[in-house]
Amino acid sequence: MTIQERKAIPIPQVEARKPVPRQNLRVPGPTPVPPEVLEAQAAPMINHRGPEFSAIMKRVTPRLQYFFQTASPVLTYPAAGTGGQECAVVNVFSPGDHVVSIIIGNFGKRLAQIAEAYGLNVSRIEFPWGEAADPAIIETRLKELAPYKGVLITHNETSTGITNDVQALAALVRRLSPDALVVVDAVSSLSSVPLEMDPWDLDVVFTGSQKGWMIPPGIMMIAASERAWQAHKNAKLPRFYWDWTSTRKHLETSWQHPTTPPVSLFYALDVALEMMLAEGREAIFARHVKAGDYVRGRVQAMGLKLLATDLRYASNTVTAIQAPEGIETKALLKKLHDEDQIVLADGQDHMKGKMFRIGHLGYFTEADLQQALDAVERHLKELGYQA
Ligand SMILES: *Cc1c(COP(=O)(O)O)cnc(C)c1O
Numbered sequence: 461m462t463i464q465e466r467k468a469i470p471i472p473q474v475e476a477r478k479p480v481p482r483q484n485l486r487v488p489g490p491t492p493v494p495p496e497v498l499e500a501q502a503a504p505m506i507n508h509r510g511p512e513f514s515a516i517m518k519r520v521t522p523r524l525q526y527f528f529q530t531a532s533p534v535l536t537y538p539a540a541g542t543g544g545q546e547c548a549v550v551n552v553f554s555p556g557d558h559v560v561s562i563i564i565g566n567f568g569k570r571l572a573q574i575a576e577a578y579g580l581n582v583s584r585i586e587f588p589w590g591e592a593a594d595p596a597i598i599e600t601r602l603k604e605l606a607p608y609k610g611v612l613i614t615h616n617e618t619s620t621g622i623t624n625d626v627q628a629l630a631a632l633v634r635r636l637s638p639d640a641l642v643v644v645d646a647v648s649s650l651s652s653v654p655l656e657m658d659p660w661d662l663d664v665v666f667t668g669s670q671k672g673w674m675i676p677p678g679i680m681m682i683a684a685s686e687r688a689w690q691a692h693k694n695a696k697l698p699r700f701y702w703d704w705t706s707t708r709k710h711l712e713t714s715w716q717h718p719t720t721p722p723v724s725l726f727y728a729l730d731v732a733l734e735m736m737l738a739e740g741r742e743a744i745f746a747r748h749v750k751a752g753d754y755v756r757g758r759v760q761a762m763g764l765k766l767l768a769t770d771l772r773y774a775s776n777t778v779t780a781i782q783a784p785e786g787i788e789t790k791a792l793l794k795k796l797h798d799e800d801q802i803v804l805a806d807g808q809d810h811m812k813g814k815m816f817r818i819g820h821l822g823y824f825t826e827a828d829l830q831q832a833l834d835a836v837e838r839h840l841k842e843l844g845y846q847a
Pocket residue numbers: 489539540541542543567614616617618645646647648668671
């Protein structure tokens with residue numbers, strides 16, 4: 461076929477652009493962004509190799525280290541949270557390495573799948589949805605599975621609304637296998653609930669901008685311990701975009717990135733970190749504890765069942781609720797969206813349609829949560845639910 465014979469592509473007929481009405485966005489990411497942060501992003505572009513961008517990185521980097529509680533450099537990448545999972549795996553492991561993956565839901569499963577996709581030998585320790593990783597079971601299984609190069613852990617499992625006791629799990633791994641790397645997916649926890657990378661002796665920790673950081677999706681942040689940097693030197697999995705050495709070199713020599721960073725998102729991060737410091741780390745944690753308690757209290761008062769089987773592990777950033785008998789999640793979410801501009805999240809994977817999730821992380825007020833829960837209560841009644 462010659463070029464002349466190929467069909468031209470006509471101008472597409474698409475739906476006209478129209479503004480989205482103001483929503484109460486209560487999904488566990490992306491989360492609402494404060495007006496100051498939205499405004500910051502409207503500033504004109506600057507050269508990402510110039511002094512103005514470096515000035516942002518000089519402010520942002522130590523502040524991220526503070527929120528991570530690490531003396532290690534926090535590296536930033538233009539990426540989704542899943543990029544953090546892949547970045548962690550490719551930088552510290554080699555083909556065929558044995559790693560143990562602790563899975564309590566969909567995101568833990570994804571991290572294991574990524575490790576498998578890169579040819580690691582992955583042993584899975586899985587728990588039913590709604591449960592946290594039980595340290596006693598983990599201890600027994602880790603002893604059976606040794607030796608292993610690393611253990612992959614989800615801090616806050618966003619698909620089930622469960623927060624693992626990462627501090628205890630990491631201490632356990634360290635006691636059983638002192639050299640194993642503890643890799644922690646903290647995408648929906650870091651900044652919102654306590655996580656202390658250096659004091660807890662965690663080796664790789666990553667998070668995503670659109671969860672607790674009050675900025676839009678697009679920046680992934682990751683840090684590695686001295687132990688992980690040593691492993692990185694000998695790690696043989698292929699890497700280029702995710703290569704820590706290159707990213708660290710650019711950061712430390714010029715406060716830049718190897719490739720073009722999302723400049724507007726860094727304007728946003730700069731302002732959001734200022735706001736977070738003004739509020740204070742402990743105050744942010746306290747606000748999330750209060751939100752978790754409030755949402756769980758309301759849900760239980762409606763006679764609904766949480767997915768969490770043990771309230772001690774119920775997440776303070778996202779609450780997962782079982783759909784009542786005979787009510788389809790889809791119908792409830794549609795009513796909330798269409799009638800009230802309230803957006804909640806469905807279940808994932810095999811729990812789609814059988815549960816729903818309310819995000820309460822980052823930028824929110826108790827009034828936002830109250831409005832969402834009042835509407836849930838009202839619509840469930842309309843759908844025939846009786847407590
Ligand atoms: C959201 C999330 C991810 C994935 O983030 P994306 O930005 O959707 O790729 C991974 N892990 C956890 C725990 C998450 O909450």
